[in-house]
Amino acid sequence: MQVRILDISRNGKRYRYAQLVESYRRESDGMPMHRIIRNLGPADSVEVHNLREALAAARMGKRVAVSRASGFSARPLPKILANLRYLDAAVLLAVWEEWQLTELFDELLPRGSADVAPGSVLAALVMQRALDPGSKLYATRWFPTSAMPELLQVAPVAFNNSRVHRVLDELDSAGPALMGKLPARYQHRDGAFVSLFLDATDTWFVGHGPELAERAKTKEGRVERKIGIVLLCNEHGYPLRWEVIAGRESEVTAMSRMMALVAGLSWAQKVPLVCDRAMGRTAQVRQMLSAGMHFVTALTTAEYDAYTDRIPYNALAGLELHDDSGQQDIDKAARLVEAAGLDRIDDRLFVADLGIVQRVDEAHAQQAPAAEQDDAMARVMQLARSIDDAVAAGRYASQASAGRALGLSRQLASRYRLLRRLPECVQQQILDGKARGRSLEDLIRIARMGEAESQCEAFAALIATRVPRRASARPLGVSTSAASSTSMEKDAPAPEPIRVRAVVYFNPQLFVEHRRRARGVLESVAAFVNDLNTRLTSPRSRMTRDQIAATIDRRLRRDDLLEAFVPQITQRQIAGRTHFEVKLQVDEPEWSRRRRYDGFNVVVAHPDVQHTAPELARLYRAKDAVEKDFQVIKSLVELRPVRHQTDGKVRAHVTICMLALLLERTLHQKLKDKYSTEAALGALEGCRLNRLAASGDGTAAYALTELTPEQTAILRLLRMQHLGDQEQVTARIMSR
Numbered sequence: 001m002q003v004r005i006l007d008i009s010r011n012g013k014r015y016r017y018a019q020l021v022e023s024y025r026r027e028s029d030g031m032p033m034h035r036i037i038r039n040l041g042p043a044d045s046v047e048v049h050n051l052r053e054a055l056a057a058a059r060m061g062k063r064v065a066v067s068r069a070s071g072f073s074a075r076p077l078p079k080i081l082a083n084l085r086y087l088d089a090a091v092l093l094a095v096w097e098e099w100q101l102t103e104l105f106d107e108l109l110p111r112g113s114a115d116v117a118p119g120s121v122l123a124a125l126v127m128q129r130a131l132d133p134g135s136k137l138y139a140t141r142w143f144p145t146s147a148m149p150e151l152l153q154v155a156p157v158a159f160n161n162s163r164v165h166r167v168l169d170e171l172d173s174a175g176p177a178l179m180g181k182l183p184a185r186y187q188h189r190d191g192a193f194v195s196l197f198l199d200a201t202d203t204w205f206v207g208h209g210p211e212l213a214e215r216a217k218t219k220e221g222r223v224e225r226k227i228g229i230v231l232l233c234n235e236h237g238y239p240l241r242w243e244v245i246a247g248r249e250s251e252v253t254a255m256s257r258m259m260a261l262v263a264g265l266s267w268a269q270k271v272p273l274v275c276d277r278a279m280g281r282t283a284q285v286r287q288m289l290s291a292g293m294h295f296v297t298a299l300t301t302a303e304y305d306a307y308t309d310r311i312p313y314n315a316l317a318g319l320e321l322h323d324d325s326g327q328q329d330i331d332k333a334a335r336l337v338e339a340a341g342l343d344r345i346d347d348r349l350f351v352a353d354l355g356i357v358q359r360v361d362e363a364h365a366q367q368a369p370a371a372e373q374d375d376a377m378a379r380v381m382q383l384a385r386s387i388d389d390a391v392a393a394g395r396y397a398s399q400a401s402a403g404r405a406l407g408l409s410r411q412l413a414s415r416y417r418l419l420r421r422l423p424e425c426v427q428q429q430i431l432d433g434k435a436r437g438r439s440l441e442d443l444i445r446i447a448r449m450g451e452a453e454s455q456c457e458a459f460a461a462l463i464a465t466r467v468p469r470r471a472s473a474r475p476l477g478v479s480t481s482a483a484s485s486t487s488m489e490k491d492a493p494a495p496e497p498i499r500v501r502a503v504v505y506f507n508p509q510l511f512v513e514h515r516r517r518a519r520g521v522l523e524s525v526a527a528f529v530n531d532l533n534t535r536l537t538s539p540r541s542r543m544t545r546d547q548i549a550a551t552i553d554r555r556l557r558r559d560d561l562l563e564a565f566v567p568q569i570t571q572r573q574i575a576g577r578t579h580f581e582v583k584l585q586v587d588e589p590e591w592s593r594r595r596r597y598d599g600f601n602v603v604v605a606h607p608d609v610q611h612t613a614p615e616l617a618r619l620y621r622a623k624d625a626v627e628k629d630f631q632v633i634k635s636l637v638e639l640r641p642v643r644h645q646t647d648g649k650v651r652a653h654v655t656i657c658m659l660a661l662l663l664e665r666t667l668h669q670k671l672k673d674k675y676s677t678e679a680a681l682g683a684l685e686g687c688r689l690n691r692l693a694a695s696g697d698g699t700a701a702y703a704l705t706e707l708t709p710e711q712t713a714i715l716r717l718l719r720m721q722h723l724g725d726q727e728q729v730t731a732r733i734m735s736r
Helices: 046-060 085-097 101-108 118-131 136-145 148-152 161-190 251-262 282-291 299-308 327-339 360-366 374-392 399-405 408-420 422-432 441-447 452-464 508-537 545-558 589-595 611-620 624-636 647-671 677-684 711-719 726-732
Strands: 002-009 012-024 032-042 078-085 196-205 214-217 223-234 237-243 273-276 297-298 345-346 351-360 498-507 565-572 577-586 600-605 688-692 699-705
Touching: 002 046, 012 046, 046 214, 078 136, 085 101, 085 118, 085 148, 085 677, 085 711, 101 118, 101 161, 101 452, 118 136, 118 148, 118 161, 136 148, 136 161, 148 408, 161 647, 196 624, 223 251, 223 399, 223 589, 223 647, 237 251, 237 647, 251 273, 251 282, 251 677, 282 297, 297 611, 299 360, 299 399, 299 408, 299 600, 327 345, 327 351, 327 508, 351 399, 374 399, 374 408, 374 441, 374 565, 399 408, 441 452, 441 498, 452 545, 508 545, 508 589, 545 565, 545 577, 600 611, 624 726, 647 677, 647 711, 677 711, 699 726
Parallel strands: 196 273, 273 297
Antiparallel strands: 002 012, 012 032, 078 688, 196 223, 214 223, 223 237, 297 600, 345 351, 351 498, 498 600, 565 577, 688 699
């Protein structure tokens, strides 16, 4: 055997390779030949000399420790100056460039006299937010440890805290323009939007926070200084519009405002907009119909009966759960609803198309007497009676929920219900139009009088007086409820009836989960009662009946169970000592009413939405697109907690998170479910860019870590193999 050296020229460069070869004679004609035993790869002179010395010693049967022969000197290993985070950042930056965001920010944020383009600063901030989230000060420390200076051609010293915050201020100003540009870029690449998704979340602050931050309960139940964030995205989860709102502002109000803003935009025309169940109350449905949005949402459970009586919940009334894995219960529930008339779409989706439906209360309103049609106080009285009737009929758990279903705030519903203190004869006169032109305050004042006789006399005196020329400006308090009216004028038009496309669907697995959770609630309440009774039997107990009642009230109120249990507080004698004992009896009719719609959902949409019933059900269930977006910005992107202290910086921070979200969701599309984005970026992180000591000409050299098979597969899937090619990488980057 011998060592053979091959000198090869390629692209103007010379490469030297070593091979271990063996001589032999060809059997056919005895000619001497060589065959390659092993390719030894690139080799320098020292390695070739050592190999030849070792082979010579082996031929003579000697063991040798090869020493470097004279004339050979060991080439010193290059000194590694830095091991830089490279491949995951390079992939995200490639996605950034695919969306041409650098060019977009060059347009929105002109460089002016700055030596670094704002777009480059934003690119670095977005990469850091997606890969290693932290404060903006941490971002300036992270930047030199990555290959971003080489990829962006920005010196590490130029990426400093002052520049970062200056760019954030500029980004806040450019936020609306950015949101105006993004939809066109999405459509240019992917075509018209198939669907839109709207939802809201919140985030809290370290420290006092900005002016928008207000102390309130977060989604997780924490009481923090927080803000809200409303997000509109398309079917791929790409962010289209986002808004930062005050901590105590209603999410429903903010989402309604967002819908109104996009209703007239070309890219949103006739595109189904899927929104959360919070928008499924009558007041919001009326608003969406008025705006002409092709909405898709789900009704709140309390409103099901107002839209349909075709939900086959009775088919499941006698179904008892087993204690096993639950599959038997799932299968049985599926068979029962299928037998009740729902179409099986798959094992977790059973659908019935209800067609175009009109809200029941609206249908009744169309047949109401004229006195009710044109008299604001008659409508108020009718609303007050409707709230009580709906609760008494079991359609709503409480008067507050019944009021919400009619589009009334809790405070306004409480004011309306005061009218129920009036004698029946007075209430009927109000319904007959006798109080036309009177103010709500006048009627409430009369309702607060103690005796019926005094109330009747006061009402008679009121209607005997002349009607004021100018009535109260807003007798009903809201303009979009079932009783909307903004003036006391007798010719105020009655609201249009609510007509929507409706679909009911059933998920047997969700049904079992709901029933198991309900059973857990009963067990939790039973455990509470046992614990409370144990405390009451203790000689140390000093709780009074009122304190016990307050404890029970707090516990039941926590899970909205006040109407579901009837408490009993009695006294018992044990060992000559009297103590209290508590029992909580389940109100079976109320509990059954709460459980009857387990597993069912009623989806409603604008009447012009052209989808089949299964498509509507699946479309609503696809709203996890925006929910996944929020999961991304809360976890991978780590939106919370926010450390900025001004409203502008907070808005800019949220925009940075949305841009990082865009990169993450784009990667998700490219990976085609073969890898999660988080897993892919985690695998790519291992490929580093080594910065080596300067060569003779003073230029630093760079060398990539050898790619693993998994990294190679991911790059191939993304069609970004060039990011792992040593020659292309070194040709592209610029030394810092």
